[in-house]
Amino acid sequence: MPQVFEFKLPDLGEGLTEAEIVRWLVEVGDVVAIDQPVVEVETAKAMVEVPCPYGGVVTARFGEEGTELPVGEPLLTVAVGSEALGSVGLAGSDAGAGAVVSTVGSGAGSDGAGSGSGSGAGEAEASGNVLVGYGTGAPVARRRRVRPEAMAAPVAVHVTAAAPAAVPDAVPGPxxxxxxxxxxxxxxxxxxxxxxxxxxxxxxxxxxxxxxxxxxxTERAAAPTPASAAVSVPELVSEPTSLPPVQPSASPVQPLAAQPAASPAVERIPLRGVRGAVADKLARSRREIPDATCWVDADATELMAARSAMNSAGGPAAGPKVSVLALLARICTAALARFPELNSTVDLEAREIVRLPEVHLGFAAQTERGLVVPVVRDAQARNAESIGAEIARLTEAARTGRLTPAELTGGTFTLNNYGVFGVDGSTPIINHPEAAMLGVGRIVPKPWVHEGELAVRQVVQLSLTFDHRVCDGGTAGGFLRYVADCVEQPAVLLRTL
Structure with a gap:
């Protein structure tokens, strides 16, 4: 008799407690291999393909696409054993007929074999690895569907228990x-x-x-239906003299009031997934952090010229071009080395300011899933070229929804380039629990006094929002002034390299 194992939504790490089912990768009746991805879920951090630790036949799925499941809730059941192919139609509906049900998920199944099935087929067909949402390393086998003719002989033995479930003839393609x-x-x-x-x-x-x-x-639904028959209007034919004289009305005739158009329905958008996580973090930042903002306009003409020189040196063999964001990120790491107060966090329980030795630099990225902040690890040990390459890699992962939770957490300082939206300035909200965020507006030609004369220069506005608990305005102003000096005179940065 095959054993039916229940696979629960595992703990995906980083304190996540729920996930939304985006797409099922298997259907009831599919044969799955150990560690084969069975469902694609969306958490508040990233898109994740969840692998199943059992090999066998899928007998049931729990949750439709678009629904949210808490961690630890059943995800699917798998019939494991030599008779699984024959009894797939029975396992999902009558797991109690000699089957042993085991669970894997949050807080359960860390030994991979579930509870009470330490030997036999269950042990042979389970991976035995603790899942955190990224697979357990086994090669993924192509799924195949169990055909009705393959089940005919074995099912005849259990014909008195239940009728076999209908199985589609073909699996729709991706x-x-x-x-x-x-x-x-x-x-x-x-x-x-x-x-x-x-x-x-x-x-x-x-x-x-x-x-x-x-x-x-929508257009097809709103298209007017043609009238089924013409409306006949009786024609009044009579001599004018036979009509009674028209008496003036006491009040002017009011035209028929036009019927008001139906007002559009109110749209309700659930705050969940990435949008919900962003809403919670921003609300917490405003609630807990006494923030202040200072800003300055800077002449970025020399920085743009330096970037052009970097990218033209060495020709095509020099590698990828250095972006403006990468240069600004490198300037930030140099400024944080001079003003470490801004690379810190506040421990409310201990009432302590915790200064952090490494700079894990986050940068805001707008994607179809919403605003995300990928993190460049150990940015203080990287040069502009290395930072630029990592930013490019993380940006591409963000666009395709493949950022892992680890790549979206642990930042110590954030760089926000809102100039890509064509705006000059902003007062960014600090990315809790960090202590500061540098905002960068668009770089545009503006009249500027340069060397005592009016000239057209490339000007950018820089804004720094900081936690007033970790430093005063003098420290924040010193940080921002150093950043502006490096933008206006990139040679200043050479002294710290």
């Missing part, structure tokens, strides 16, 4: 969608993504394709 936002948008409007032709590379379905399909459905 949908060419990368963005979870596109999937969510299609779900909200009941669109079948398999019916859409993608306009992206290799038929990739983009957000514009889904929005176009939604508009088409």
């Amino acid at each position: 949908v060419a969608v990368v963005s979870p936002l596109v999937r969510k948008l299609a779900r909200q409007h009941d669109l079948d993504l398999r019916q859409l032709a993608g306009s992206g590379p290799d038929g990739l379905i983009m957000r514009a394709d889904v929005e176009s399909a939604i508009r088409a459905v």
Whole structure:
């Protein structure tokens, strides 16, 4: 008799307590291998493919796509054993018929074999690894569907217990969608993504394709229905003399009031996933941190010239070009070495300021999933080229939704380049529990007094929001002034390299 093992949503790490089911990778009746990804979930930190520690036949799934599950809730059940292929139709509906149910998930199954199944097929078919949401290292096997004809003979033995579950003849192929936002948008409007032709590379379905399909459905629903028959209006034919004289009305005739258009329905957007995590963190920052902001305009002409010189030196063999963000990040690490107060956090319980030795530099990145802050680890030990390469790697991972929770946490200082949105200034909110954030506006030509004469220069506004508990305005002003000096005269930075 096959054993039915229950796989619970595992602890995905970083203190996460729930996850949203984005896409099931298997269906009931599929044969899965040990450590094969079975579901794609979205947490407040990242998109994660969750592997199953059992090999066998999927007998049940818990939760539809788009629903949230707490850590420790059942995710799916798997029938394990030599008879699993024959009894797949029974295991999901009658696990008590000689089956042993085991669980793996948050706080359970750390030995991989569950509870009470230390020998036999269960032990042979489980990976035995503690899951944290990233797989346990075994190669992923191609899933296959159990055909009805393969189940016919074994099921006949159990015919009195239950009828075998119907199994589709074919497994639908994967949908060419990368963005979870596109999937969510299609779900909200009941669109079948398999019916859409993608306009992206290799038929990739983009957000514009889904929005176009939604508009088409809306237009079809709102199109007026043609009248089934013409309305006949009786024609009044009579001599003018036969009509009674028209008496003036005591009050002017009021036209019929136009019917008010139906007001659009109120849209409610759940604060969950990345948006919910950002909302909680920003609210906590405003609630706990007494922040203040100072800003300064700086002439970035020399910095832009230095960047051009760096990127033109050595020709194509010199490697990737150095970005402005990478240069600003390198300037920040030099400034934090001079003003370590801003690379710290506050321990409220101990009433202590904790200065941190390493600079883990976060940078704000806008993605389809919302605002995320990837972290460049040990930025104080990197040069501009190394920081730029890491920023490029993390940015690409953010765009594809593949950032891990570890890459989104542990920052000690944040750099926010809101100039990409075409704005000059802002008062950024500190990324709790950090102590400061540097904001950078757009770099634009402006009239500027240079060497005693009016000239057109490349000007940028820099703003620093800081925790007033860790330092006073003099320290914050000194930090910002040093950053501005390095922007205006990049040679100042050479003295600290």
